[in-house]
Amino acid sequence: MSTVHETTLEIDLKALEHNYKFLRSKLAKDVELMGVVKAFGYGSESSEVAKKMSELGVGYFAVAYTKEGVSLRDDGITESILVLHPQSINFQEIIERCLEPSIYSEYVLREFIKTAEKLGQKDYPIHLKLNTGLNRLGFIENELETIFDYLNKTSSVKVKSIFSHLAASEDWREREFTLQQLGKFRKMAFKLFENLKYRPLLHISNTSAIINYPEAAFDMVRSGIGLYGFGNDEKINKNLKPIGTLKTIISQIHHLAAGESVGYNRAFTAIEKTKTATLPIGHADGINRQYGNGRGGVYIKDQYAPIIGNVCMDMIMIDITGIECEEGDEVILFGGPQHATKFATSGNTISYELITGISQRVKRHIIK
Structure with a gap:
């Protein structure tokens, strides 16, 4: 059962408190x-x-x-x-x-x-x-x-x-x-x-x-x-907790035969039987085109699924071959099993650009 039912950025205020206290501990009281x-x-x-x-x-x-x-x-x-x-x-x-x-x-x-x-x-x-x-x-x-x-x-x-x-x-x-x-x-x-x-x-x-x-x-x-939750250094990152987790769901699952293609410009073509999922998130939501064609990926039930084909304005497609999942299941882009820095690096950018680029049309859910 999904914990979200649409594309959602979860914001954990307890993580924010943790980060504040860590940084505060490095400062004199005055x-x-x-x-x-x-x-x-x-x-x-x-x-x-x-x-x-x-x-x-x-x-x-x-x-x-x-x-x-x-x-x-x-x-x-x-x-x-x-x-x-x-x-x-x-x-x-x-x-x-x-x-x-x-x-x-x-x-x-x-x-x-x-x-x-x-x-x-x-x-x-x-x-x-x-x-x-x-x-x-x-x-x-x-x-x-x-x-x-x-x-x-x-x-x-x-x-x-x-x-x-x-x-x-x-x-x-x-x-x-x-x-x-x-x-x-x-x-x-x-x-x-x-x-x-x-x-x-x-x-x-x-x-x-x-x-x-x-x-x-x-x-x-x-x-x-x-x-x-980001420290520009791996040692610092270990002491911080990213406050944001970007989640979406599987809209539809497809079963492709060898030779069938996916998305605009047929950027991905299956070389064997392939199971794909379409997600309701795209470059209008802040997941830009550089993450497509196998460079970026998402997690479903702690299993990695690469983004295939070109990222669309409102959708991305992922390869879920070998992953047991259903339409409506939760998908995590960053947070949880995948640090935002890792996701950003897959698109040759930095965490700042990724997290500040999440569109305002994405639902925010505050976890207090």
């Missing part, structure tokens, strides 16, 4: 842990995940874009929310919904101050993003004077934190570069301290840095992928 819940909670369910983290003691959340923060507010999340990549068109909404912007360039700083002054704000919390080598977003060292010029002319905003982002904290081959980033961050942060006359929070560590660079915890760390 270091805060910011929960990153962008991209629908890394493809899970951001509001339920945030509510669970709040119960566990997380007082700060991070999202990528304003819309994600607004959604959390609409669902009753009252904790501080950092918007990592805000756009100027959303600045008024950010203030109206009590979100906190990352300020990463002179343009963003100037435009946010304009909006804050227009709305009569005083000491509105902002977060200064420093570029220490990742070279995506952030102020570089010779722009610090520009920050001082703007901040010294307004009382509308106040710096809540200064932060940066490590480029390769999971890769020991890049240890020298990571240490250079940390040194640059300290140098730039203390220049800011001297001018601001107060001390904002400092944070630079992501999940891998929590484990590999404990000296870089500063006042707060940011964990995203680790809370969801």
Whole structure:
């Protein structure tokens, strides 16, 4: 008897609690842990995940874009929310919904101050993003004077934190570069301290840095992928529990004779009698075409069944020859017998891309 009756992503909040406690155990008591819940909670369910983290003691959340923060507010999340990549068109909404912007360039700083002054704000919390080598977003060292010029002319905003982002904290081959980033961050942060006359929070560590660079915890760390059960390292993965299990069912079973083909472009042709099953999940659900033609596979009753033929928009076909199963039986794509990292690797990608790509049309079931 199936435990699911349609394609479902099960989200285990007990696993989330386990991961939080593991990461928390690596930190000093006075270091805060910011929960990153962008991209629908890394493809899970951001509001339920945030509510669970709040119960566990997380007082700060991070999202990528304003819309994600607004959604959390609409669902009753009252904790501080950092918007990592805000756009100027959303600045008024950010203030109206009590979100906190990352300020990463002179343009963003100037435009946010304009909006804050227009709305009569005083000491509105902002977060200064420093570029220490990742070279995506952030102020570089010779722009610090520009920050001082703007901040010294307004009382509308106040710096809540200064932060940066490590480029390769999971890769020991890049240890020298990571240490250079940390040194640059300290140098730039203390220049800011001297001018601001107060001390904002400092944070630079992501999940891998929590484990590999404990000296870089500063006042707060940011964990995203680790809370969801992935550590970028096999040794770390053993201490974490993935919170998501993607399941579906068998829609129909076919018995092919030698020479019969399966799916679009006849990408699979049986060379002998073959039993196949069609599953109601496809690339519109996040199982992309690179998993087809024998590269990826699923599990039925703990037995592996390769994906055959081309992945369709709404369906995949699998080879179930030799597996005792029936229409309606449960199928597991990742979670349980198959770690999401293993499934992702079969498609030459990473767990981040796989789990965040699960479509919102896939049913979410929260296991509390």
